[in-house]
Amino acid sequence: MEQKPPGYTSASNADDLTCQQATALLVEYVNDTLAPETMRAFQEHVRDCADCLAYLRTYRATIRALGTVRYEDIPAALQERLLSFLQTRLTRVPQSFPDGRDPG
Numbered sequence: 001m002e003q004k005p006p007g008y009t010s011a012s013n014a015d016d017l018t019c020q021q022a023t024a025l026l027v028e029y030v031n032d033t034l035a036p037e038t039m040r041a042f043q044e045h046v047r048d049c050a051d052c053l054a055y056l057r058t059y060r061a062t063i064r065a066l067g068t069v070r071y072e073d074i075p076a077a078l079q080e081r082l083l084s085f086l087q088t089r090l091t092r093v094p095q096s097f098p099d100g101r102d103p104g
Helices: 018-025 026-030 036-048 050-066 076-091
Strands: none
Touching: 018 026, 018 036, 018 050, 026 036, 026 050, 036 050
């Protein structure tokens, strides 16, 4: 089921979808899982927003590039650093900003 990005309501034109909202919809867009109305709003926004279009193209290029990388091709030292980084990242206690926002 499609999740709406924060602050998203029904989009009747491209002005209703912000860049932040469009970015939040990227995964669903490339996986073709957006509702038709949201898909239209996303496509209208990307058509009119050069920055979001560039981001979408980079996102798709990254997916294609990563699809060609095999875990076995990564040098052992880099594998260890990556696993260590991910382990640290996944087990640390989330910190929040003073205003209560999640840093990410």
